[in-house]
Amino acid sequence: MIRQRHKLDDLLTAKMGGRDAYDAMRRACDELLAQAGPIRLPIKLAPLARLMGAELNYDNSNIVGREEAAIYFRSGKLILWVSRDRFQNMRTQKRARFSIAHELGHLLLFRMLGPEFLDHSENDSQSYALTERLCDFAASQILMPRTVLLDAAKERFFTEDGLKYLEELFAVSSPALLRALADLLPSGAVLELRKFSRHRREHMLWRVQSCMLAASAEDFTSWLPNGCTLKHLQGMPSPEELPNGCPVPLGLITLIRGRSRISREAIATRTEYRLKRHPELLPPIQSPLASTQIMEDESAGRVLVLIGKPGTLNTIWPLAETLE
Numbered sequence: 001m002i003r004q005r006h007k008l009d010d011l012l013t014a015k016m017g018g019r020d021a022y023d024a025m026r027r028a029c030d031e032l033l034a035q036a037g038p039i040r041l042p043i044k045l046a047p048l049a050r051l052m053g054a055e056l057n058y059d060n061s062n063i064v065g066r067e068e069a070a071i072y073f074r075s076g077k078l079i080l081w082v083s084r085d086r087f088q089n090m091r092t093q094k095r096a097r098f099s100i101a102h103e104l105g106h107l108l109l110f111r112m113l114g115p116e117f118l119d120h121s122e123n124d125s126q127s128y129a130l131t132e133r134l135c136d137f138a139a140s141q142i143l144m145p146r147t148v149l150l151d152a153a154k155e156r157f158f159t160e161d162g163l164k165y166l167e168e169l170f171a172v173s174s175p176a177l178l179r180a181l182a183d184l185l186p187s188g189a190v191l192e193l194r195k196f197s198r199h200r201r202e203h204m205l206w207r208v209q210s211c212m213l214a215a216s217a218e219d220f221t222s223w224l225p226n227g228c229t230l231k232h233l234q235g236m237p238s239p240e241e242l243p244n245g246c247p248v249p250l251g252l253i254t255l256i257r258g259r260s261r262i263s264r265e266a267i268a269t270r271t272e273y274r275l276k277r278h279p280e281l282l283p284p285i286q287s288p289l290a291s292t293q294i295m296e297d298e299s300a301g302r303v304l305v306l307i308g309k310p311g312t313l314n315t316i317w318p319l320a321e322t323l324e
Contacts, residue, residue, distance in 0.1 A: 006130055015112045022216035025134050028108050029141035041152075042171035043143055045100045049080050052107045056100075058084040068092070068099035071106060080104075094173045098139050105138030106131075137215045144170050144180045150316065153181070158306060158317045160245035160297045174300070175210075181306075182212040184316055188308030189213050191224060193239065194301060198227050205229050206239050209302065239303045242296040247317070250294055250305075293317065 005020070012024035033039060036047050046056050054071070057079050068086045072079055080103055086092040087100075109131070152169055156162030167177050182190040194209040208228040230236050235250060242248055293306045306317075 006127070008127065008130055008134070011113055011116065012109075020216060021130070021134055022137055024112075025105070025108070025138050026141055026146075026216075028112060029138055030145065032104075032108065033142065033145060039145060039148055041148070041169055042097075043145075045097065045104065045142075048104055048142065049100075049107075052104070052111060054078045054080040054107060056080050056082055058082045058087060060084050068096040069103045071103050078107075080107075094167075094171055094176070097143065097171055098173070098176055101139035101142045102135045104142060105135030108138055109134065133215070140176060140180050140183070140215070143172050143176070146180070146183060149180055150184060153184075153316050158247040158293050158295055158304075160295070160299065163297070163304075178210075178304070179212045179215070181316075183214045183216075185306070185308045186214045186216070188306070189224075191305040191307065193230075193303040193305065195239075206303065236305075237294070239296055242294065242303065244296050244298040247293045247295040 009021045009024075012021045012028075013019070016024035016027045018024040018027055032048060032051065033043075035051055049056050055077055059081070060083065061081075067083070069080065069082045072081065080100065082100055083096065087096040149166075149170070152166060153162075156165050163174070163177065167174055170177070172180075178190050178192065182188070190212045192209045192212070193206050195204055195206050196209070197204050198207075206229065208224045208226055210226065211224045224232075230238075237248070237250075294303065295305075296303050
């Protein structure tokens with residue numbers, strides 16, 4: 001599925017330059033961080049809010065239900081409300097930080113486009129969804145500037161301890177970190193595998209929990225559907241055989257598709273509606289993408305796989321150089 005160009009792409013690229021709305025938003029985030037001065041981790045969000053004319057208000061009033069942060073006007077002032085309890089609670093603080101940064105994304109869009117932003121952000125479901133994705137993308141860019149993230153990742157190997165170090169360094173959750181790392185692999189993905197069943201009639205097997213791509217990826221066909229088991233992948237070792245916490249390099253992963261799957265080369269493809277219960281398997285199709293690292297994170301009960309085109313992963317973690 002190719003992402004269709006939207007009116008917001010044209011508006012934002014006309015203002016900031018770049019290929020599309022995501023590239024323009026990335027530039028806006030970099031510009032905002034540059035205005036705030038030298039980057040110190042974790043990124044402090046209050047100074048960024050003040051740069052955009054917003055005042056942070058920490059309290060426990062339930063003005064927006066269960067949200068961690070929201071923007072509203074009061075007495076002619078722009079207020080960025082933050083739930084004090086959720087921001088101070090260690091279990092929810094990282095999520096609250098992401099929510100604050102998400103609201104900063106809304107402020108960035110308004111600062112770039114003015115009232116015209118409102119005309120194109122909520123007039124239909126597609127525009128609203130794109131706006132929310134752009135603000136999530138902005139939150140990720142603000143909390144984890146990609147050049148800083150890349151430098152920090154190079155200092156640690158793709159290990160359980162290395163990922164925990166990055167989570168604490170940037171004060172972000174594990175899902176947010178994995179999505180940001182996927183953004184460093186524009187033609188690849190980060191796979192998260194967990195052992196689960198989708199309903200009572202299924203066996204407990206290692207399945208795809210999530211497949212994260214670069215936010216600005218133009219082609220969304222290269223993905224593994226949630227719940228996909230390892231029987232569709234050749235070259236993937238059993239998670240039980242992996243050393244805990246240490247990365248293992250892999251060669252090419254080969255995909256085995258059923259007849260009801262789209263016949264386009266990718267890591268895997270979207271299943272069509274009315275999938276047969278036991279589809280006949282086609283001959284293996286070799287993916288053009290090479291998986292070079294897989295790691296079991298036993299403490300989190302998951303297996304993580306980095307996938308990228310040959311020659312790309314060694315820009316992040318040195319272990320990939322052994323294969324490429």
